[in-house]
Amino acid sequence: METIAIASDHAGLELKEDIKTFLKEKGVDTLDMGTNGSESVDYPDYGIPVAEKVSMGKIEKGILICGTGIGMSIVANKFSNVRAALVNDVYSAKMAREHNDANILVIGGRIAGKGLAREMVKTWLEAKFEGGRHQKRLDKIREIENSIKESKSQRVSGS
Numbered sequence: 001m002e003t004i005a006i007a008s009d010h011a012g013l014e015l016k017e018d019i020k021t022f023l024k025e026k027g028v029d030t031l032d033m034g035t036n037g038s039e040s041v042d043y044p045d046y047g048i049p050v051a052e053k054v055s056m057g058k059i060e061k062g063i064l065i066c067g068t069g070i071g072m073s074i075v076a077n078k079f080s081n082v083r084a085a086l087v088n089d090v091y092s093a094k095m096a097r098e099h100n101d102a103n104i105l106v107i108g109g110r111i112a113g114k115g116l117a118r119e120m121v122k123t124w125l126e127a128k129f130e131g132g133r134h135q136k137r138l139d140k141i142r143e144i145e146n147s148i149k150e151s152k153s154q155r156v157s158g159s
Contacts, residue, residue: 004029004063008066054079083104086106096127
């Protein structure tokens with residue numbers, strides 16, 4: 001059974017809980033990485049653990065939720081091998097998988113209602129990466145990630 005890591009800040013907590021219920025109904029396990037309270041928290045503290053797990057290949061997919069989804073998107077996309085897509089409609093959720101092979105879905109808890117969020121998650125999970133010309137584009141992104149790693153490594157070693 002597939003497991004999806006999921007996290008939110010305080011603004012996404014209610015939607016996160018609903019999505020967890022929806023995923024359970026679909027037979028998908030979740031790894032809840034917080035937050036679990038309504039007090040104000042910093043979204044990076046919850047986005048980072050999910051993005052790390054996806055980046056390192058410990059988990060295939062994640063879902064992140066904050067007020068608008070923008071902050072979580074910024075955080076998650078700092079990690080190599082992460083393709084986090086902020087979606088606000090079903091079409092974007094579909095394209096996130098089919099064209100961008102997004103491995104983290106990001107939703108704005110103050111933007112999307114529960115019904116729309118469930119449809120976006122369902123669409124994202126059911127969509128398949130098309131490869132082809134889209135893979136070529138993802139390869140270019142991986143080249144950027146690798147060149148940044150090399151540049152950092154050279155700076156650290158003094159080269």
